[in-house]
Amino acid sequence: MKGYSKPLLLITIVLLIDQISKFWVKMNMTIGQYFKVFGDKFLIHFIENPGMALGMEFGGEYGKLFLSIFRIIAVIGIGYGLHYMIKNKYNRGFILNVALIFAGALGNILDSAFYGLIFTESTPYQKAVLFPDGPGYATFLHGYVVDMLHFPLINGTFPTWLPIWGGETFQFFSPIFNVADSAISIGVFLILIFQKRYFKEEHIEKNHVHSEIVED
Numbered sequence: 001m002k003g004y005s006k007p008l009l010l011i012t013i014v015l016l017i018d019q020i021s022k023f024w025v026k027m028n029m030t031i032g033q034y035f036k037v038f039g040d041k042f043l044i045h046f047i048e049n050p051g052m053a054l055g056m057e058f059g060g061e062y063g064k065l066f067l068s069i070f071r072i073i074a075v076i077g078i079g080y081g082l083h084y085m086i087k088n089k090y091n092r093g094f095i096l097n098v099a100l101i102f103a104g105a106l107g108n109i110l111d112s113a114f115y116g117l118i119f120t121e122s123t124p125y126q127k128a129v130l131f132p133d134g135p136g137y138a139t140f141l142h143g144y145v146v147d148m149l150h151f152p153l154i155n156g157t158f159p160t161w162l163p164i165w166g167g168e169t170f171q172f173f174s175p176i177f178n179v180a181d182s183a184i185s186i187g188v189f190l191i192l193i194f195q196k197r198y199f200k201e202e203h204i205e206k207n208h209v210h211s212e213i214v215e216d
Contacts, residue, residue: 021178078098091199094191103183115143152172
């Protein structure tokens with residue numbers, strides 16, 4: 001298990017925070033309900049996303065099924081890649097970033113796969129019930145992803161002289177997301193920022209191993 005402990009610990013922590021926060025929101029808030037955490041700049045705002053990340057939707061019932069299956073295949077692929085990287089001693093930072101992406105993708109799959117089976121429907125008037133006497137609100141792989149993190153940092157109005165959007169109000173940052181989405185975004189962002197360092201060290205390490213083989 002050498003080399004696996006830190007990635008597994010990171011994945012476990014992300015999944016626990018993600019799922020605990022989603023369970024709490026599902027069982028204590030109604031759809032559309034929100035409350036302020038830090039004034040108007042950070043809100044807990046409960047919505048459910050039937051499709052893609054950051055509040056986007058994707059193609060109805062069959063689109064939802066396709067997306068869920070695609071996510072499962074992607075997570076299997078990422079998991080295998082993570083195992084390969086650990087086994088072949090890739091850069092530790094790179095491995096941890098991939099572990100973040102894996103944890104985030106897995107967290108959202110759990111919503112899609114199981115929440116429809118174990119929860120009743122969340123509505124603007126009624127909170128969800130965990131493990132109801134009857135069936136849940138959806139079948140396997142058709143559950144909704146729970147989103148709740150909202151950072152409306154800037155609210156303003158476009159100048160009237162601007163074509164198309166002139167005079168209309170805008171908000172930055174408007175998407176509502178969850179801990180799993182954050183883990184994926186942070187993992188991808190860090191890989192993009194530090195990719196030269198990660199792959200430079202990997203290139204040096206491979207050349208070192210190759211030199212040792214040639215000398216032997």
